[in-house]
Amino acid sequence: MSVVDLQPWLDRARELGADDATLIDPQQVVTAEWVRLKCEFGCDGFGECRTCPPHSPTPATTRRVLDEFRRVILMRVGPSTDQADSDRLHEGLRKTATGLERELFLAGFHKAWSIPCGPCEECDPCNLEGACLHPERSRPSMEACGIDVFSTVRNAGWEIEVVRDRTSPYRFFALVLVD
Numbered sequence: 001m002s003v004v005d006l007q008p009w010l011d012r013a014r015e016l017g018a019d020d021a022t023l024i025d026p027q028q029v030v031t032a033e034w035v036r037l038k039c040e041f042g043c044d045g046f047g048e049c050r051t052c053p054p055h056s057p058t059p060a061t062t063r064r065v066l067d068e069f070r071r072v073i074l075m076r077v078g079p080s081t082d083q084a085d086s087d088r089l090h091e092g093l094r095k096t097a098t099g100l101e102r103e104l105f106l107a108g109f110h111k112a113w114s115i116p117c118g119p120c121e122e123c124d125p126c127n128l129e130g131a132c133l134h135p136e137r138s139r140p141s142m143e144a145c146g147i148d149v150f151s152t153v154r155n156a157g158w159e160i161e162v163v164r165d166r167t168s169p170y171r172f173f174a175l176v177l178v179d
């Protein structure tokens, strides 16, 4: 069976708003148990959204899911040093990822699944007691799924550094699992 060239989909990711996109192997995506500890004990958003721990997939589940794929698109926005632009960039990349997931699915990539960045902020507060109000856009982030974003991005040959203060450059990253 022929393998579909994904280069046009990298171009499409850029059209949808990513500053860059590249193809990686699922084995370059690093999962780790310590990532979940950062959510559980280091984040004031723990349990506040359906897309965050303890509701999101564990690192072990994410690893099993990744092992069911052979190609993954990694996307980036930034770097930026404008803290006032952070929400727009973060929400924009979430929409880019879920939008690309939908287009891939409709094009026949039936397994397509996006893993974007940060918490879902479609509703305030998140509807924890009932059904998700925008299920087409509610996807858990890389970190919420137990993905070591730093190691994964560096495995792709891209730059990522700890954001040390409000003047440091920051970036957002997202994945779309393709097939």
Ligand code: SF4
Binding pocket: 049, 050, 051, 120, 121, 122, 123, 124, 125, 126, 127, 128, 131, 132, 133, 134, 135, 137, 138
């Ligand atoms: S769409 Fe709304 S209800 Fe669904 S996860 Fe996001 S914030 Fe929560």
